[in-house]
Amino acid sequence: MSFQNPVFIPGPTNIPEVLRKACDMPTIDHRSPLFGSILHPARDGVRQVLKSKNAEVYIFPSTGTGGWETAITNTLSPGDGVLVARNGMFSHRWIDMCQRHDLDVQIVEVPWGSGIPAERYGEILKADSAHRIKAVLATHNETATGVKSDIAAIRAAMDQANHPALLMVDGVSSIGSMDFQFDGWGVDVAVTGSQKGFMLTAGLAIVGFSPKAHAMTASAKLHRTFFDIRDMDKGYANSAFPYTPPVGLMNGLKTACDMLLAEGLDNVFARHTRIATGVRAAADAWGMPLCAASSDVQSDTVSAICTPDGFDATKIVTHAADRYGVAFGVGLGDVSGKVFRIGHLGSLTDVMTLSGLATAEMVMADLGLPIQLGSGVAAAQEHYRATPAQAQKDAA
């Protein structure tokens, strides 16, 4: 098994050499001023990636899951109403967390493969004249199904209903790879982690709070200790942390933000769209539909590809790892065994992507699927030839 191959899982992503080096630091005293020179630029960088002027950015030694917990425990109290759609494994897990925190969770069931129905959210919010619902939750990019949802439309539905609930968005597999507008979409809490768009190892929960969400922390009664943003606020005011910070990883985050902003966010998003379009062209050439039900919800960071009925999609992932040392993503939850996933986010080029598509073809041919070797690769090649990365870079 070669560890030289890129991974094609939707997180953790491939780590650029520059970021590996940025994380590899000698110990510094985190109570010295040196720590502030990492902490503050990292928080500023994330704020810019979120496209926000005023968001308070919090960085915890944790993962995206800890970010969910930070979002709800700092703003809500037991029994508070929460409105949330279930359209994949990640939204399902955030729902489960809310239920375990004794929130009153109103679930909109959505077929896996579809996006969040903003109009249904709007109807429910209009009917909630007592404002029992305190938070509206949305998974921007359902990593399990490769489906993105329209967060601006959800904000519009909330505004139309004149509803004061907070808008909390899981952007774990979109932020830093797909357009995300914290201020523009009126997001109150945004959640992500270090191992997706920020191209680092897992280890950080990264959470942005709007002033409105931040103000809720005084009255929120859910228990919190490790994830209490009030302790973080006190620490940050002194360029410090309430406990021992993961300094190397935070230096990596600072450097990752520098990289993304130097490339230009719009260029980063265009790169992801371009790479994703090639992957979708390949799936089309294979005659295999995406789990995403329509083109407007197709994710630019992960494609969940449906295998023929009766075929166990998990075999593709197992065989790719065993025979070729390449990692693809398995289907999760309701779509387990029905899809395999190609992750295409973070540090990735068209050339790397072609190697993943070529490997997927070898795997599927080995397993007896009626795939013509080279068919998907050729379709992606045509797209990449027609939209060369270098020309895009020059134009930028």
Ligand SMILES: *Cc1c(COP(=O)(O)O)cnc(C)c1O
């Ligand atoms: C990866 C992911 C998470 C969970 O993140 P962990 O870092 O594994 O805790 C949450 N939501 C989405 C959409 C994800 O892709």
